[in-house]
Amino acid sequence: MQFEGLIFLSEVGSGFSLGINISANAMSWAGIAMKAISLTSSAISLATSVKQPYYDSPEAAAIGWGKAYNNLSIKRKKEFYSFIYKIKLKGKTYYSYTATIQGGVKSVKFKEIDKRYKMDLHVGAEYEYTIHSHGNDSWGANNDENFSDKPRKTPSGLPDGDVQVYEYYGLKGGFLTTPRGMVKVSRANEGRQLDICDCLDNDPEISKPRKRTNKIWFDNFRSENLRSSPNTNLIPTFFSQEQINKMIK
Amino acid sequence: MQKNTKRYIGILLLLISFIAANCILKSSNKSGEIKVLQLLNDSNDSIKISTAPDGDYTGTYYAVKEFEKQLKLKPLDKNDNNFEFRVWFDLPGLALHQRLFVLRFEKGNFACDLIRFEISWSQDRKAEPTVIISQKTQGTPKSGWDNFSKQVFSRNFPIIFDTKKMPVITTYVDGQVFCFELISNKSYWMSEFNDPEIEEQKGSVFLEVENIVKTIEKEFEISRRVFHKSDQGRSK
Numbered sequence: 001m002q003f004e005g006l007i008f009l010s011e012v013g014s015g016f017s018l019g020i021n022i023s024a025n026a027m028s029w030a031g032i033a034m035k036a037i038s039l040t041s042s043a044i045s046l047a048t049s050v051k052q053p054y055y056d057s058p059e060a061a062a063i064g065w066g067k068a069y070n071n072l073s074i075k076r077k078k079e080f081y082s083f084i085y086k087i088k089l090k091g092k093t094y095y096s097y098t099a100t101i102q103g104g105v106k107s108v109k110f111k112e113i114d115k116r117y118k119m120d121l122h123v124g125a126e127y128e129y130t131i132h133s134h135g136n137d138s139w140g141a142n143n144d145e146n147f148s149d150k151p152r153k154t155p156s157g158l159p160d161g162d163v164q165v166y167e168y169y170g171l172k173g174g175f176l177t178t179p180r181g182m183v184k185v186s187r188a189n190e191g192r193q194l195d196i197c198d199c200l201d202n203d204p205e206i207s208k209p210r211k212r213t214n215k216i217w218f219d220n221f222r223s224e225n226l227r228s229s230p231n232t233n234l235i236p237t238f239f240s241q242e243q244i245n246k247m248i249k
Numbered sequence: 250m251q252k253n254t255k256r257y258i259g260i261l262l263l264l265i266s267f268i269a270a271n272c273i274l275k276s277s278n279k280s281g282e283i284k285v286l287q288l289l290n291d292s293n294d295s296i297k298i299s300t301a302p303d304g305d306y307t308g309t310y311y312a313v314k315e316f317e318k319q320l321k322l323k324p325l326d327k328n329d330n331n332f333e334f335r336v337w338f339d340l341p342g343l344a345l346h347q348r349l350f351v352l353r354f355e356k357g358n359f360a361c362d363l364i365r366f367e368i369s370w371s372q373d374r375k376a377e378p379t380v381i382i383s384q385k386t387q388g389t390p391k392s393g394w395d396n397f398s399k400q401v402f403s404r405n406f407p408i409i410f411d412t413k414k415m416p417v418i419t420t421y422v423d424g425q426v427f428c429f430e431l432i433s434n435k436s437y438w439m440s441e442f443n444d445p446e447i448e449e450q451k452g453s454v455f456l457e458v459e460n461i462v463k464t465i466e467k468e469f470e471i472s473r474r475v476f477h478k479s480d481q482g483r484s485k
Contacts, residue, residue, distance in 0.1 A: 079423060104447050106343060107424035134343070134423070142343040143370065148423050152308025152341055153301035155441065158420040161341075165422055 051243075053236035054094035058084050058129050059196050059221045060234045061095040062175035062183050065131050069100055070177040070200045073133035079103040081113055081132040084175065087125040089247040093224060094237070097131060106135065106142060110158050110165070117169060123248050129185075130166050130174040137179035137203040145178045147186045147193055162186065179203035181212055185220065194220040297410055298326075298439045309428050309441045312341050319380035320349070320366060325430045326437040335430040336465060339444070342425035344368070346383070350465050359398070361388040363469055390468035400464045405457045410438040416452045418443060427462060 055061040061084045073080045082100040086093055098121070101112050117127065134144040149163035159168040163186055166174040173187035181200035186193040197216040202209050221230035239247070301307050316337075317324055325333060331354065338348040351362040365384040390397035408414055409429055424443055431438045442448070445459040465471065 081422075104421070104424075107421040107447060110420040110422055113422060132422075138343075141346050143345050143368075144343060146343075146370065148341070148343050150308060150312070150341055152312070153303075153305060154309075154418075154420055155299050155301060155307055155415075156418060156420050157302040160420050160422055160424060162422065 051238035051240045052096055054087070054089075054096045054239055055236045056094070056231040056233045057221055058086070058095045058172075058175075059183075059185070059230075060232075060236070061097055062129070062131055062177075062185070063197055063199060063216075063234060064236060065097045065100075065175070066133070066177040066183045066197075066200045070133050070181070073177070074136045074179055074201075074203045076102070077105055077136045079106060079108050079132055079135050081108045081116070081130070083117065083127045084129040084131055085121055085125045085127050087122055087244075089239070089244065095128070103132075106138070108132065110160065113165065122244055127169065128172045130162070130169075130171060131177070132162070132174070133177040134179060137206040139207050145180055145182065145184075147174065147176055147184070149186065179206060180210065187222070196220055297412065298437070299412070299441050307441060309340055309426055310439060313337060313428055313430070313439070315377055316347075316349075316366070316380050320364065320382060322351075325432050326439075331434060333430075333432050335428075336461070337428040337430070338462075338471075339425040340428055340441070343423050344425050348471060350469070350471075359394045361390075361469070362386070363388045363471065388469045391470070392468060397464065397468050400468075401461055403460075405453070405460075408454050408457050409442075409461070410440050411454075412440075414454060415440075416454060419448065421447065427458060429461075 053061075053064055055064060065082060065084070069080045069082075080100050080102055083098045084095055085098060086095055088094075098116060098119075101108060101116055103109065103112065113130075121127070134142075136144075138144055147162040149161050152161050152164065154160050159165045162174055162176065166172075166186075167188065171188070173185055173190075175196070176182075176184045176186070176193075177200060178184065179202070181202045182198055183196040183200065184193050185196050195217045198213045199216060200212075202212065216234075218230070218232045221232060223230040298310060299307050314324065325335060333354075334352040336350040338350070340347065345368055347366055347368060349362075349364040349366070351364065353360045353362075363384075363386050364382060367381045367383050369379040369381065410431065421443060424447060426441045426443055427445070428439065428441045442455065442458045445451070445455055445462060448455050451459070
């Protein structure tokens with residue numbers, strides 16, 4: 001069973017529309033207006049024809065996710081959480097993100113993350129990174145611009161820090177989108193967090209607003225093959241569930 | 250079998266202790282609460298600290314020990330004070346501003362310190378954070394020590410240190426926890442809980458945690474966390 005496309009649409013079903021545009025890089029990404037579709041059996045045929053973005057790199061997928069969810073996360077003052085996965089289609093590797101979970105104010109239940117992780121992906125797809133947003137700015141009360149990564153053993157033994165989650169699943173790392181409009185990455189074994197882009201909107205009520213630079217740190221992208229340069233293409237390719245199924249076969 | 254019997258006797262003693270303690274509280278002076286806690290001592294035979302499934306202390310324990318060192322506080326588990334109760338608000342998580350409530354019993358009277366401190370992380374967050382005290386004041390409860398101590402050290406109080414009664418606590422990524430430390434008659438207890446504001450499983454333990462936290466906040470006029478400009482008026 002492949003649920004991924006349908007789960008993705010369940011988010012869309014909450015009245016959410018996705019539009020992406022990075023004008024600073026003279027790149028115009030086709031906006032995708034997705035109609036609200038309820039997740040019923042009658043919607044399945046429609047659901048399979050709606051297209052999802054597939055990117056050339058996990059970093060581009062993270063920027064795409066940030067464009068789609070960070071504003072909503074700030075507006076609702078809630079953390080959002082998802083996974084970035086890799087899939088090989090007709091010999092080419094693509095990256096996309098799973099359905100997004102809306103968490104609480106400054107937290108996400110680990111059991112919700114785990115439930116999401118245990119849902120089926122497309123055949124052959126593999127999780128590579130976590131991605132989440134920290135929601136609105138906390139007026140200096142919280143460390144919203146950074147990953148929480150102290151090694152904190154809990155009485156349940158389950159991870160409760162950002163870094164601990166990706167380590168728990170043995171993933172390559174995690175991405176974070178922040179109230180100041182940054183996309184950041186923390187990779188396993190690199191021991192530090194790196195900036196990916198300053199290309200998302202600021203929290204409009206932020207204490208110290210600053211001008212967005214639209215800078216993208218391509219040096220902090222990583223290639224799948226260490227010998228080659230990382231792919232810096234940010235423009236996604238759109239595939240429907242139906243097309244994915246055909247390509248997987 | 251023998252272990253179970255001992256456990257039941259322990260629980261029974263605990264119950265008796267607290268019924269007795271309540272009676273003491275009703276008629277005694279300020280030291281009544283101390284007697285309650287001494288009775289808690291008598292019914293438990295070892296130091297109780299929350300641990301992870303591998304038996305090691307939790308990250309909260311290590312965070313508390315680090316903060317305690319930097320705040321130049323005497324480690325409570327090595328303290329010779331007869332009674333001290335500490336409540337750490339908003340531990341690890343993403344919180345930068347944290348609060349510590351310290352209640353001591355000295356020379357026949359209660360004394361309380363309210364400490365606000367800030368945490369400064371290194372850029373790579375690998376080194377231990379630097380702790381800076383932003384405010385340290387001595388506090389007195391609004392309704393008086395007798396009333397305050399009756400509210401906090403009620404008959405349900407020991408439940409917060411009773412690991413056998415702990416519900417399965419939901420783990421929150423980025424979430425903040427409350428930590429309770431208690432030394433009484435040279436015995437030490439420590440337990441940790443999710444922020445009761447976000448915890449959905451409100452069993453009797455969480456209701457007690459909420460009662461203690463809210464009583465302290467109300468009696469000492471401690472501000473709630475502020476998440477956003479528009480939340481500032483929500484609560485003091």
